[in-house]
Amino acid sequence: MQITAVEGLGAEITDVDIKSLSDAEFAAIEDAFAEHGVIFFRDQDTTETDHIAFAERFGDINVNRFFAAHPDYPQIALVAKEPDQKDNIGGGWHTDHSYDHEPALGSVLVARELPESGGDTMFASMYKAYESLPDDLKARIEGRSAIHSGKHIFGEGPDSYYKTSDAGEHDEGTGRIGNADVAATLVDPEHPIVITHPLSGKKALYVNPAFTREIVGISKEESEELLSDLYTHVFTGHDFHHRFKWEPGSIAMWDNRSTWHWALNDYQGQRRIMHRITIEGCALDA
């Protein structure tokens, strides 16, 4: 087994079969995951049960509340888009589950059916985003925290993604995202803006454009300006981005606490079917 860092962030793990990992190989994979934030495998021949078994080595599975599930394996969420559907799931920079008090550790995404072209996933390193922040921006977020929410995405509100996209469960929707009533019951958490990563001990920037709502203890205007400055830093930090091109048999596993991702929606008229398993995480400290 070989672990090779790739451009921007992440590591590709080769000469390995995730179905038959020794304990030593698995330990090395866990270390690579903590250090690089996202790990990539190629040419893996896996069934749904292989996918579940691999994910379970990292921890308990989080059964997704909002995504349609695989008909036979509720642990597997479907991240799908059919040729006649317009909107995709995850089509902007974000990290999953920051709207939870104990955000999920990460996800293992397996490519099941790919478009002929397009459908790449972008990743960004929140370790490197934090390290490269200008000192004045670091000073502005020192000791601060922010409120996160999933209601405006998954809830019933008129502007939510659930209501406005064709992924939602409504008259023009396809039901790829559902359970909006559960979104309404979420209690929005407050997380430090800079976290100490629970696996690596490194500092990571922990706000994201999809789910972070406002910074605590400053005015709404100041909060918007500061979040915008932080996001611009990440959007333009091309040296800590990686564009992952999916192939049959590809698997990516990302860490929600140290990366962002963005599923590009540039394959209209084609089918893309991915299977996602998400692993439970923990509360995050400064």
Ligand SMILES: [Fe+2]
């Ligand atoms: Fe996502």
